[in-house]
Amino acid sequence: MDKLLEEIYSMDKTAMEEASRRVMLGGGTRGMPTIVRGKGVRVFDVDDKSYIDCTSQSWALYLGFANSELNSTVCDHISNMSHVHQGFDTPMRYYLAKLLTDIAPGDLNRVSFTVGGGPAIEGAMKVCIKNTQLSREFLCLYDSYHGTTLGIMGASWVSTRSSGKLAGGSRFLPLTRPFIRVPNAYCYRCPLGLERKNCDLACAKMLEITLNKGVAGNAAGLIVEPIQASAGQIILPKEYLAEVRRICTKYGVPLVFDEIQTYCRIGEFFAAQYFDVTPDIIAMGKGLGAGLPIAAVIISDKLEGFEANGEELHTFANNSLAQVSAIKQIKMMQEWVLDNCRKQGAYLRQGLEKLQLDFPEIGDIRQAGLHIGVEMVKDPVSKAPAPEETAAIRKTAMKNGVIFGKSGPVNHIIKIKPPLIVSREECDEILDVFGKALKTVLRD
Ligand SMILES: Cc1ncc(COP(=O)(O)O)c(C=O)c1O
Numbered sequence: 001m002d003k004l005l006e007e008i009y010s011m012d013k014t015a016m017e018e019a020s021r022r023v024m025l026g027g028g029t030r031g032m033p034t035i036v037r038g039k040g041v042r043v044f045d046v047d048d049k050s051y052i053d054c055t056s057q058s059w060a061l062y063l064g065f066a067n068s069e070l071n072s073t074v075c076d077h078i079s080n081m082s083h084v085h086q087g088f089d090t091p092m093r094y095y096l097a098k099l100l101t102d103i104a105p106g107d108l109n110r111v112s113f114t115v116g117g118g119p120a121i122e123g124a125m126k127v128c129i130k131n132t133q134l135s136r137e138f139l140c141l142y143d144s145y146h147g148t149t150l151g152i153m154g155a156s157w158v159s160t161r162s163s164g165k166l167a168g169g170s171r172f173l174p175l176t177r178p179f180i181r182v183p184n185a186y187c188y189r190c191p192l193g194l195e196r197k198n199c200d201l202a203c204a205k206m207l208e209i210t211l212n213k214g215v216a217g218n219a220a221g222l223i224v225e226p227i228q229a230s231a232g233q234i235i236l237p238k239e240y241l242a243e244v245r246r247i248c249t250k251y252g253v254p255l256v257f258d259e260i261q262t263y264c265r266i267g268e269f270f271a272a273q274y275f276d277v278t279p280d281i282i283a284m285g286k287g288l289g290a291g292l293p294i295a296a297v298i299i300s301d302k303l304e305g306f307e308a309n310g311e312e313l314h315t316f317a318n319n320s321l322a323q324v325s326a327i328k329q330i331k332m333m334q335e336w337v338l339d340n341c342r343k344q345g346a347y348l349r350q351g352l353e354k355l356q357l358d359f360p361e362i363g364d365i366r367q368a369g370l371h372i373g374v375e376m377v378k379d380p381v382s383k384a385p386a387p388e389e390t391a392a393i394r395k396t397a398m399k400n401g402v403i404f405g406k407s408g409p410v411n412h413i414i415k416i417k418p419p420l421i422v423s424r425e426e427c428d429e430i431l432d433v434f435g436k437a438l439k440t441v442l443r444d
Helices: 003-009 013-023 068-078 091-103 117-131 168-172 202-213 238-251 271-275 320-358 387-399 424-442
Strands: 035-039 042-045 050-053 108-114 137-141 180-182 219-224 255-258 281-284 295-300 362-368 371-376 405-407 413-416
Touching: 050 424, 068 320, 091 108, 091 295, 091 320, 108 117, 117 219, 117 255, 117 281, 117 295, 137 202, 180 202, 202 238, 219 238, 238 255, 238 271, 320 362, 320 371, 320 424, 371 387, 387 405, 387 413, 387 424, 413 424
Parallel strands: 137 180, 137 219, 219 255, 255 281
Antiparallel strands: 035 042, 042 050, 108 295, 281 295, 362 371, 371 413, 405 413
């Protein structure tokens, strides 16, 4: 092994963890293992304890850790080049742009690359503004999460009282945009207190009412996660998204799908295809680069895009290494990974439904591919959220070798989002550890 790597890998664990706490500003969640390596869906901590990682590291490692097929292509390429200024054309950038427009829905045929999810949403907002001159208001949904850069933090639930108290994002309000929020179609816990069977999509009606009465001028755009991830893995109903599409078209409001968490993870390339609803703009990030940072905005032919006049310029927006990684991953998705994602997702769902028979505290299971949320409640009648039990289940599972995610403004949703290469045997292990954690926390 390279001498420098040897030195880094062999740092003293306790000293490093302590020093890290002093040196690092925020960013981490205390109580998570210190990771030194990974292989496939597993990570290994400093004591060589192995965990199946159902967080895919910010839900971004679709091919898991150290994928040899991916690495072979990426390592070959890095011996050639990596970073390229945005002003230079390269075959890598064109190849990826072409591939993305081939797999994107409808007339979404033009791409702009950027450096992360937040900047991708902001890029989408710039396109919206260019195409709706004089409009300035953006809309988003209750409990949405679109990032924490200053331009978008105001659209993320962390700027609201969603969790019962104002969260971190609210500190930056003097500089963040005020977004207008409309109700989300969270049918298990409808914010309007209605039932899906006879609600007549009142939440979509609220969007239309807001566009008429709650916005000064025309709105510049509506930003929607088709599956609201951080909000609690909320799968917006297809008919709701279709109605949102109809309303946006009627009022000339560009519809932006934030597909930063849905890309590939739902067993299709885009949620737009999964729900058969085509937005005007798709923003992507996270898993796009198979672990290397890259994000993108894909826009409709109907929209005016960016010009090369500095209106959208980022030093690392043309990283050829991340582009090659993204291309290779798309090929692997087409060969087998999307199919595996659908199969293992359905298998996990079956297993969770079985567990729900014994543990009615599993209030709701929301699954699309390997985008899975399990909403934990005190009991299925009151549906009172169970954040303490959720934290304990997660902790117990971690002790037994599976890292689950947690989400929802009050942290009572277990997220099961392993890399998309997870095998059936690994799904069995995930279900087994989850079942045992439920028993330990809720019954013993
Ligand atoms: C749906 C969604 N949009 C946007 C973002 C922001 O992406 P990034 O953290 O890369 O800025 C995230 C990140 O978690 C996300 O989940």
